[in-house]
Amino acid sequence: MTQLRHAHRFHILYYLSTPLHRVAVDNLIAGVVAVVNYVWLGMIVFGIIVAAVNGNIEVVTMAALEGANNAVKISISLIAIITFWLGIMKLAEEAGLVRALAWLVRPIMRFLFPSVPKDHPAMGAMVMNLSANILGLGNAATPMGLIAMRELQTLNQGRDTASDAMCTFLALNTSCITLIPTTIIGIRLLYGSTDPTDIVGPTIMATAFSMAVAILVDRMLRLYYAGRRW
Amino acid sequence: MFTLIAELSRWAIPMILLIVPVVAVLRGVKVYETFVDGAEAGFTTAIKTIPYLVAMLVAISIFRASGAMEVLVTNLSPLLNLVGLPAEVLPHAIMRPLSGGAALGIASDIIKTYGPDSFLGRLASTMQGSCDTTFYVLTLYFGSVGIKRYRYSIISGLVADLTTLAASVFIVRAVF
Numbered sequence: 134m135t136q137l138r139h140a141h142r143f144h145i146l147y148y149l150s151t152p153l154h155r156v157a158v159d160n161l162i163a164g165v166v167a168v169v170n171y172v173w174l175g176m177i178v179f180g181i182i183v184a185a186v187n188g189n190i191e192v193v194t195m196a197a198l199e200g201a202n203n204a205v206k207i208s209i210s211l212i213a214i215i216t217f218w219l220g221i222m223k224l225a226e227e228a229g230l231v232r233a234l235a236w237l238v239r240p241i242m243r244f245l246f247p248s249v250p251k252d253h254p255a256m257g258a259m260v261m262n263l264s265a266n267i268l269g270l271g272n273a274a275t276p277m278g279l280i281a282m283r284e285l286q287t288l289n290q291g292r293d294t295a296s297d298a299m300c301t302f303l304a305l306n307t308s309c310i311t312l313i314p315t316t317i318i319g320i321r322l323l324y325g326s327t328d329p330t331d332i333v334g335p336t337i338m339a340t341a342f343s344m345a346v347a348i349l350v351d352r353m354l355r356l357y358y359a360g361r362r363w
Numbered sequence: 364m365f366t367l368i369a370e371l372s373r374w375a376i377p378m379i380l381l382i383v384p385v386v387a388v389l390r391g392v393k394v395y396e397t398f399v400d401g402a403e404a405g406f407t408t409a410i411k412t413i414p415y416l417v418a419m420l421v422a423i424s425i426f427r428a429s430g431a432m433e434v435l436v437t438n439l440s441p442l443l444n445l446v447g448l449p450a451e452v453l454p455h456a457i458m459r460p461l462s463g464g465a466a467l468g469i470a471s472d473i474i475k476t477y478g479p480d481s482f483l484g485r486l487a488s489t490m491q492g493s494c495d496t497t498f499y500v501l502t503l504y505f506g507s508v509g510i511k512r513y514r515y516s517i518i519s520g521l522v523a524d525l526t527t528l529a530a531s532v533f534i535v536r537a538v539f
C-alpha cells in the first residue's frame with residue numbers, strides 16, 4: 134500500500150492535477166512513514182560514530198549481540214501471557230460479551246455517526262471493531278475494521294475521498310480506550326516488577342481522556358471541513 | 364481519584380477472569396475447550412514479534428552502549444523539560460504512532476534499563492499500552508477501500524496521539 138502511494142506521489146500528472154495543500158499532506162504522510170527507517174538507521178550510525186569518537190568501538194559488537202539476545206528472550210517470555218490472554222478472549226467472544234458490549238454502546242454510536250443509518254451493516258461492524266479494540270483483541274479488531282470501512286465506502290458511493298463517518302471511525306479507532314495492555318504487562322513481569330498490572334488504571338485513564346479529545350477534535354474538524362469538496 | 368486508579372488496576376484483571384468464564388458457562392460455552400482453542404494462536408503470535416524486536420533492540424542497544432543516548436538526553440533535556448517529558452522516552456514517543464513492534468522494543472529497553480517500577484519504566488509502560496500505531500491504521504484502513512484523500516484524519520490522529528502522550532506523563536506523575 135505504501136509503495137503504491139509512493140509511485141503515485143512521484144508521478145508528474147499527480148503534481149499537475151493536485152491542489153498544492155493536498156500535495157503537502159501526502160508528502161507529510163509519506164515522510165512520516167519513512168521516519169521509521171531513518172530513526173532506526175540514525176540510532177545505529179550515530180551510535181557507532183559516538184563509540185568511535187569515545188574510543189570504545191568494541192562495545193558496538195557486544196551491544197548488538199546483547200540487543201538481539203534480549204529481543205528473543207522478550208518474545209519467548211511473551212508466549213505465556215499472550216497464550217493465556219487469547220484463551221480468555223476467545224471465551225469472552227464465545228460467551229457473547231463482545232456482542233453485549235456492542236449492544237450497550239448503540240446510542241453512543243448513533244450520536245457519533247449521524248450520517249450512517251442506524252440499521253446499516255457499517256454500524257454493526259464499527260461497533261464490533263471498537264469493542265474488540267477495547268478488550269485488546271487486536272486480531273479480531275482488524276478484520277472487523279476492514280469490513281466496516283468497506284460498508285462505509287458503499288455509503289460514500291465509492292469516491293476516493295474519505296467521508297465524515299470514516300474520519301470519525303479512524304479517530305475513535307486510533308484513540309480507543311484500552312482495558313488491559315497485555316503485552317506490556319508481560320514485559321513488566323519479565324523484568325521483575327513487584328506489581329506488573331499497576332499501569333492498568335493509568336492506561337484506562339489516559340486512553341479515556343484521549344478518546345474524549347479525539348471525539349471533540351473530530352467534531353470540530355468535521356464542522357470546519359463541512360461543505361468543502363474534500 | 365488516584366486511589367481509584369490504583370484500585371482499578373488491582374481489580375481489573377481478577378474481575379475479567381471471574382466474569383468471562385462464569386458468563387461463558389451460563390451461556391452454555393464449553394469453557395475449557397474454548398479456552399484451549401483460543402490460546403492455540405499464542406505461540407505463533409509471540410514468535411512473530413522476534414524480527415521486529417531484534418531489529419529495534421540491536422539499534423537501541425548500540426545507541427545506548429556507545430554513549431549516544433547520553434548525548435541525546437543531555438542536549439534535549441532542557442527543551443523537553445519545558446513540556447515535562449523525560450528525554451529518555453523521546454525515541455519511544457517518536458516511534459509509537461509509526462510501528463507497534465519498534466515501539467515495543469524501545470519500551471522493553473527502557474523497562475529493562477531503569478526497572479519496571481521506576482518512573483520511566485511506568486511511563487514507558489503506560490505510553491506503550493495506551494497509544495496506537497496511528498499511521499499504520501490509517502494507511503491500512505484507507506488503503507483497503509481505495510481512499511486517497513484522507514482529509515483531516517491525520518490531524519485528529521496526531522492530536523489524539525499527543526493527547527495520550529501528555530495524559531500518560533501527567534497521570535503517571537500524579538499516581539505514583
